[in-house]
Amino acid sequence: MSDSLTQRILGELEALVLIDPHSHINPHSAASTTLADIMGYHYYTELAHSAGLPREQIEESGLDPKEKVGRLVEKLDDLENTAQVSWLLEMCREFFGFEDTAITSGNWEALYDTAAAKMARPEWEEQVLSHSRLEKVFLTNDFDDPLSGFDTNRYIPCLRTDDLVFHFTKPETRERLQKATGSSVMDLPSLRSAIGSLFEHFTKHGARACAISIPPDFAPNREEDSAVVPVLTRVLNDEELSACEAATLSRFVFWTLAEFCSEYKLPFDLMIGVNRRVYESGVFQGQDLFDKRVSLIQYKALFNAFPQVTFPVSVLGQTSNQELVSYAWIFPNVVTNGHWWYSNIPAFIELDCRSRLQAVPKTKQIGYYSDMYKLEFALPKFAMYRRILAKTLANDFVIDRGWSEDRAIALGKLTLRGNVETIFNL
């Protein structure tokens, strides 16, 4: 019974048109042009590299896309067990009619060519969106993105702020800021005002969120202006900062962002826990890992200081999930957000999804986002999540708690889409 029940619930969830609340889509080139765009996703390059393919072969300069795919295909068998490769196969089945059980040296070229032909059609982007039942997609925009030349109603801007918070010490960041805002930072007031004008620019262009990814050891706290001024002065004089000074500046910029989120009524997506460049010889975007010794208690001051700002929180470590559940259960402004990166595999999603549904108000849960770089990925990623969600709704709600199927389906739809609309004011 459980199986057919799950299937019925899944069917209803699959009918829902989605809004993807976090991606890295380039709106000027949202869909793939060859299979290399798909298999060049760091999930495949880093796994192939991890399984033994030298970085030089993957990232050879001037490498032809088809040749790149051919090289990656050689390693696919070693990765066949991964959830990531199951996404790849599902994309190929759904979009290109691929019917084999694996992509091999014997069949990849035909697949490549079929994909290239389909992708070359002008309607490809529309077809992907429509076949994926995807209506809107949130972006991850650099703070100096002009946000022009694309439909911001479909591709919703989001102000990504890692560079401002963690790389303001780099001259190129400050130059980009100056260019973007048309005014230069000379002191604290002008820094604040520059940041404010980014919010003005972004919200004017339909931005619905501010976002940042944060290393495990960062603890956002309010800094006194008097502590920041001398540090900022040193930065502006191109002097080297100590780690402690750099952290002071990071906290100041971060806090200022939160203040503007409050003023501009933007949710502030926190993606907590990533250490950058842990494996420096890794492939592009395949170098980051984490330290699970992080706690949301580090965000105590922030969550208390900004009751009017909604914080959709993603945690990189599965061991952080219970803290997230508990903080969202207590703090009105903390919302659970998706299943991020190293936690985005079924074994972890299951426990995380179940515990959130059992303990966090249903209106405070954003079920899933794709984190994708190319449009084709929304389909298999959301599909993976929906299957787990359907199973959880069937077992924990219909069977264990005696809910009607309709009620369970409504809960699923709320976390899949309804909450995205309300939380991000769509």
Added chain:
Amino acid sequence: MSDSLTQRILGELEALVLIDPHSHINPHSAASTTLADIMGYHYYTELAHSAGLPREQIEESGLDPKEKVGRLVEKLDDLENTAQVSWLLEMCREFFGFEDTAITSGNWEALYDTAAAKMARPEWEEQVLSHSRLEKVFLTNDFDDPLSGFDTNRYIPCLRTDDLVFHFTKPETRERLQKATGSSVMDLPSLRSAIGSLFEHFTKHGARACAISIPPDFAPNREEDSAVVPVLTRVLNDEELSACEAATLSRFVFWTLAEFCSEYKLPFDLMIGVNRRVYESGVFQGQDLFDKRVSLIQYKALFNAFPQVTFPVSVLGQTSNQELVSYAWIFPNVVTNGHWWYSNIPAFIELDCRSRLQAVPKTKQIGYYSDMYKLEFALPKFAMYRRILAKTLANDFVIDRGWSEDRAIALGKLTLRGNVETIFNL
């Protein structure tokens, strides 16, 4: 087969009369008088607040109980998915014959009135106990509780010591201690003797446990008298202590409690990992959270120093469960105790229950306690736990290990009740 097997095991576990080894019941007013006593439980107020109900509306001074329930009912739909609301519905079904699938603005008043009428009957308390198959309930008594005016055979006193360990620096704590013991603390010997007289008082009145909740950063170690004397002198002179001095004093009082637990043969319940007042604008009792970066290694000295004291240990974080399992597997004096607070939802209980049953001697596991403030909560909370326990016994023991049903049921009864009797010397 698994389903009917689970049901048969569950039936046997449900027939068992329970002893609840940890609650916050007020023995002078154990049962509820209106639905507001139930829905005023912090699990509901904090979730309603988290879902958007202003604290002022929940905690308005002089608020009529019925009006309070009406306000909370407005938010119940947002919380319908939570395990906590499933307890509420189960209480209403079991105690008040409520048959709807949700408490709504349309049906709550009738429910409120039905409940009030039932609760007004003189036999209500007995009825709740009997319907819940509850024989004895452990209390959480302030150290200066006179412990008089109630049946200590049914409501078993427990000496709660948070104030002594963590708030001895407050003048009111010391005044309460002076009043309770009839002698004033002037130095280390008189402090020791005052604490000793609390143990005398409590054990004379049938206390079966000493208990404390502990923040994640506390590490109990033995302090030399010579280190404590100057700190105590400063406290008694009403001088402010440094954080370091306060910790020294806390460790001293804690260690002294353990010494008296040994002398008076009282188990010492440790509830490890709570940070108080993390969300200061939260509702009453809805302000505490945690930092998962805690380890039982912090208790190494304690567990080694007091082999004759049994420590039933509760951990707030689910990520601490494996340490608890491992420490109970090795240390004869460490016992696993229930599923506490943020870990008390099915998704976490399942893994924790399974791992304990697979690795800790069966005599060293206290399956569950209610942590309740009002008697009515024992029924749905123990019911939730029993369902998980029955499923675990069916799958892991009868099916996977070929145990007979009777043997599995006996194991379940041992952790549900038998161990409570032996561990607390009832």
Added chain:
Amino acid sequence: MSDSLTQRILGELEALVLIDPHSHINPHSAASTTLADIMGYHYYTELAHSAGLPREQIEESGLDPKEKVGRLVEKLDDLENTAQVSWLLEMCREFFGFEDTAITSGNWEALYDTAAAKMARPEWEEQVLSHSRLEKVFLTNDFDDPLSGFDTNRYIPCLRTDDLVFHFTKPETRERLQKATGSSVMDLPSLRSAIGSLFEHFTKHGARACAISIPPDFAPNREEDSAVVPVLTRVLNDEELSACEAATLSRFVFWTLAEFCSEYKLPFDLMIGVNRRVYESGVFQGQDLFDKRVSLIQYKALFNAFPQVTFPVSVLGQTSNQELVSYAWIFPNVVTNGHWWYSNIPAFIELDCRSRLQAVPKTKQIGYYSDMYKLEFALPKFAMYRRILAKTLANDFVIDRGWSEDRAIALGKLTLRGNVETIFNL
């Protein structure tokens, strides 16, 4: 369907002949001679002690093996729920035809005598290996083991290095090193050379791995010779080191081991996270526990510095599993290795096994090792793991992902045996 599917997959996995990649077997006395060899395993003595059996009764000097078993049997009922006791029963069933559901005061003597008779036969060792389908077993050899007098093709040497890294400060360690290498350590070059000659000796005798267990607070980093020289001088003068100096020396020795692993092409097994002697009154080998606050980020420098060395990593804490999955997903030289000690119970293995199969390249997973001290343990331990593996392959791969049974079985066999052969160059 799921059940019979699992059984079919399990049947295929059971047919596979195994190589056990980590044990503590004494190759000169690999199998047990009485039941005391089995029940004297620390898993039983520590659990019996934890359940109340005094250490003095277990470790009484000159205690007759049969009397020892008799004493432990008295406590077995208290432990009947544990996975460990399920191994014991499975061994007795499989090897001695024991048919009762428990070992009791009424039946243990007959069992003891039957076992002793079987074990006394000259072919016992061969029978155990053959009945367990065990072809080769990795050892854990002290660095000064002569490695002679046994078949190193069946019992594969492994250079265990805890003493060198963490106890080089002890004169007896240095004496053993001098004796083993025939030359004395007088300075850094001679220390390096002594370590090198251990690798020469071990690899000449067929060693296939270097191994070490590591406390949670250790972070291997490269030390400058100039920092090590004064510390080494103090050690060689029998002076006491500070904790900081001792750590410097440990890091130096550790790093030197890694250098020789690279030179001799030996995988370096890291068993991360154990605190030794936490419970000092515990039974032999039943004193160690852990601090879950450890991160693989502590190994960043090591994993980056030695891309040519394969690191099969075991983690003691289940909460470290996701880090292990993620680091193995990114670092080509990090391999997941088995389910160690406190993580070696079904509830934890299930989640860990599933997540590894879903996210780590299939060629980089060593499914299981026995960690056994006596040959008879391989059978029930591998059996436990295989059942979980078969269930995971059935549910996550055949049912959820539509794999053929053959494909799922091939994956299972790869992690059970194939990878052991490739990773350890057998």
